Amino acid sequence: MTGKMSMQKLLSLAAVALIALPMLGHAADVPRSDDDCAKLLERWASDPKAAPKWVIDKCKEQLTRAEPPAAAEPPPALVADTDPCSGPAAADSVLCWGPWNSLAPAAAGPDVSRQIAGVDDPETRPELSDAFDPVVIPELPLGACAPGTPCGFATIVSGVTSDGDVEDTEFGRFDLAPDGSSFGVTPRSGGQNGDEINSVPMTTNVQPRPDGYGNLRARSGPGDVQSRLIARVVQDDDGNMQLAADIWTHGTRENSRSGYFAWGTATSQAGLDSLNAGNVTASFSGPMSVNNLTTANMTVNFGASPTWTGNWVNPAWSFGAGGTLTGGNLISQPGKFTENVVGTGNFVQGALVGEAGGPRGIIHVIDVTLADQGHIRDVGLARDVISNPVIAP
Numbered sequence: 001m002t003g004k005m006s007m008q009k010l011l012s013l014a015a016v017a018l019i020a021l022p023m024l025g026h027a028a029d030v031p032r033s034d035d036d037c038a039k040l041l042e043r044w045a046s047d048p049k050a051a052p053k054w055v056i057d058k059c060k061e062q063l064t065r066a067e068p069p070a071a072a073e074p075p076p077a078l079v080a081d082t083d084p085c086s087g088p089a090a091a092d093s094v095l096c097w098g099p100w101n102s103l104a105p106a107a108a109g110p111d112v113s114r115q116i117a118g119v120d121d122p123e124t125r126p127e128l129s130d131a132f133d134p135v136v137i138p139e140l141p142l143g144a145c146a147p148g149t150p151c152g153f154a155t156i157v158s159g160v161t162s163d164g165d166v167e168d169t170e171f172g173r174f175d176l177a178p179d180g181s182s183f184g185v186t187p188r189s190g191g192q193n194g195d196e197i198n199s200v201p202m203t204t205n206v207q208p209r210p211d212g213y214g215n216l217r218a219r220s221g222p223g224d225v226q227s228r229l230i231a232r233v234v235q236d237d238d239g240n241m242q243l244a245a246d247i248w249t250h251g252t253r254e255n256s257r258s259g260y261f262a263w264g265t266a267t268s269q270a271g272l273d274s275l276n277a278g279n280v281t282a283s284f285s286g287p288m289s290v291n292n293l294t295t296a297n298m299t300v301n302f303g304a305s306p307t308w309t310g311n312w313v314n315p316a317w318s319f320g321a322g323g324t325l326t327g328g329n330l331i332s333q334p335g336k337f338t339e340n341v342v343g344t345g346n347f348v349q350g351a352l353v354g355e356a357g358g359p360r361g362i363i364h365v366i367d368v369t370l371a372d373q374g375h376i377r378d379v380g381l382a383r384d385v386i387s388n389p390v391i392a393p
Contacts, residue, residue, distance in 0.1 A: 037062055138324060138331045142171055142188060142365065145266040145351035147328055150175060152263030153349075153365045153379050154185050154248065155290060156197075162247050162258040163290070166375045171365055174248070174261040178240040180204045180218050183229065183248060185259070197257060199227035199250050206233060216244065224252050231261075234359040242359050245381035246289050260289035262363035262381040264353025267328050271355045275302040284362045288312070288380035296382045298362055300325060300352070309336070310348065312366060317373045321348045321366075328352045330364065343369040360384040 037059035043050040145151035152174030157164030175184040181204055185197040202218040209215055213232040220227045227250045234243040242264065249258040267275075275282070280302045288294040291314065298310035306325035311318060322336035330350040337346060350364025361383045369375045 034063060138326065138333070140329055140331055140349055141347055141367075142173060142349055144327065144329050145353075147266050147272060148268040149266055150263070151266045151351055151353065151363070152176060152244075152261055153363055154261035155259040155365075155377060155379050156185060156187055156257055157259055158257055160249050160251070160253075160256045160258050162249065162260055166377050169259075169290075169377045171367070171377070171379075172259075174263050176241055176244055176261075176263045180206070180216055180229065180231075180233065180241050180244070183227070183250075183261075185248065185250075185257075185261075197250050199248075200225050202227055202229065204229075206235065206239075216241075226251070226253075226256075236358075242354065243361055243381060243383075245363075245379075260379050262289065262379050264351075264361060264363055264381070267352045267355060267360070269327075272302075272328050272352070274356065276304065276306060279303045282360075283385045284382035285385050286361070286380060286382040288366070288378040290378040294378060294380075296362075296364070296380050298330075298350075298364075298382050300330075300362075311338075317370055317376075319368060319370055321368075323348070325352070330362065337368070340371045340373075341368050342371050345369075354384070 040051055041056065041059055041063075044056050142153055154172050154174035155162075156170040156172050157168060170187055170189075172185050172187040175186075177183065181202050183199045187195070187197075200220045200223065202220045204216060204218040206214040206216050209232070212234070214235060216229055216231045216233045218227075218229040218231075227248075229246075229248055231244045231246040231248075233241050236242055244264070245262040246260060247258070248261055249256060251257055282300050282302070284296070284298045284300070286296055288296060294312055294314040296310060296312050298308060300306060300308045302325075307322065308325055308330050309320070309322040311320040317340075319341050320336075320338040321332045321341070323330060323332040328351055330348070330352070332346070332348040334346070346368045348364060348366050348368070350362045352360070353363055354360030361381050363379075363381055365377070365379045367377050
């Protein structure tokens with residue numbers, strides 16, 4: 001009896017096993033989800049008996065198929081896609097040198113006159129070549145007037161009349177004592193009229209005029225050598241000359257020289273800096289001295305690169321010019337003359353004199369050849385039109 005029951009139990013257990021095996025095989029062969037596989041692999045890592053190896057392999061394969069494909073490696077950057085001159089080694093890269101603006105000099109020591117802060121070797125930095133371009137200072141035929149110092153220009157002829165043939169007229173520098181009692185003239189060159197001219201002491205007399213000038217009459221005492229000034233002047237409260245222009249004479253009756261002049265004290269550097277910083281535009285006008293029928297009209301545009309323009313008008317002719325202003329000195333540029341200025345060697349030179357708030361002007365000379373008119377040389381003082389006194393009606 002007992003044996004028969006044991007046999008029946010064994011047969012029942014075998015039947016259950018046979019039914020379970022397909023179910024296990026199905027469950028192991030087809031996991032329910034990627035999450036089930038992940039959990040099974042996690043258990044299998046600590047318990048190798050958690051599932052048959054073929055089930056584990058199936059899960060690994062399933063999870064591998066579920067992972068996204070790895071991103072493709074980016075293609076290598078082309079030279080054209082990068083800026084080789086933007087990095088710290090740009091100065092050493094041949095890709096950054098570019099075309100040279102000028103030829104590099106032969107090997108030599110560094111030029112200490114051409115330095116820029118932070119640049120040790122400017123010759124390897126052609127992009128900075130414009131900063132090393134030399135500043136060309138125009139030639140001033142009569143020399144420069146230094147800011148804040150007395151300065152003047154003059155014509156020089158032989159004889160006592162102050163007038164002469166234009167081809168025999170020479171230019172020079174003119175100096176005047178503050179009280180008008182003496183003057184000096186230095187010819188532009190040794191030339192036909194000799195060396196420096198120095199007046200003898202003179203007594204002076206100044207009479208007021210309705211146009212804001214004073215009439216200066218200065219003359220030396222008895223003697224063979226005589227000096228004389230006949231000029232329009234502007235004085236300060238102490239009687240010192242600030243502006244002056246017109247006639248000078250010096251010498252003996254047999255050997256004299258004379259001419260016309262324009263004189264003042266060149267505008268100080270502080271005054272020039274103020275005008276340039278304010279980008280001021282100033283206009284000036286006045287008669288020339290050799291031919292007082294000629295009127296000069298000049299405009300100066302101050303700023304970082306100050307320039308000027310002007311025209312000179314006479315009943316018989318006129319011409320225009322323009323140029324640059326350097327340290328208060330005006331000089332014409334050849335391309336700025338009007339078309340009726342012909343030939344070579346033409347120039348206009350001048351200097352700004354006086355200070356803002358006081359009498360101010362431009363002393364200058366003109367040396368031009370005009371078509372159908374010929375050669376003209378003259379000297380003049382053009383006053384600041386703003387500072388000229390206004391006469392009430």
